[in-house]
Amino acid sequence: MTKGLIWATGEDLARNRGKVISLYRQILRSLNSPKLELNLAARLAKKAEARTIFMLGSEERSLHNIEDLIDAAEYSLSLLKQGKIPKHIQ
Numbered sequence: 001m002t003k004g005l006i007w008a009t010g011e012d013l014a015r016n017r018g019k020v021i022s023l024y025r026q027i028l029r030s031l032n033s034p035k036l037e038l039n040l041a042a043r044l045a046k047k048a049e050a051r052t053i054f055m056l057g058s059e060e061r062s063l064h065n066i067e068d069l070i071d072a073a074e075y076s077l078s079l080l081k082q083g084k085i086p087k088h089i090q
Contacts, residue, residue, distance in 0.1 A: 008061050016066065023073040024054050027080065035083030046085070 031038075031046050038046065057069045076086040 006063060008063055008066060012063065016070065019070065020054070023070070023077060026077050027073065030077060030080035033080065033083065036080070036085065
């Protein structure tokens with residue numbers, strides 16, 4: 001991911017596209033887990049928050065910020081798989 005020095009190039013963004021889409025889908029699926037004791041309205045609200053976070057993150061062009069967003073998504077996914085709700089979408 002180091003084609004650009006500070007700002008992401010089109011190639012950098014294309015390289016991460018598959019990973020980001022995969023994380024997005026996994027997070028949305030994990031919010032449906034029966035391990036999370038959420039009612040339907042709470043699940044829909046959490047999914048809306050996740051969509052908003054990814055939508056705002058899609059506009060990011062700084063390489064370091066993109067790496068941080070991917071790390072945060074992977075960490076959040078690991079917590080969701082454990083049946084915990086991450087603090088930033090809690």
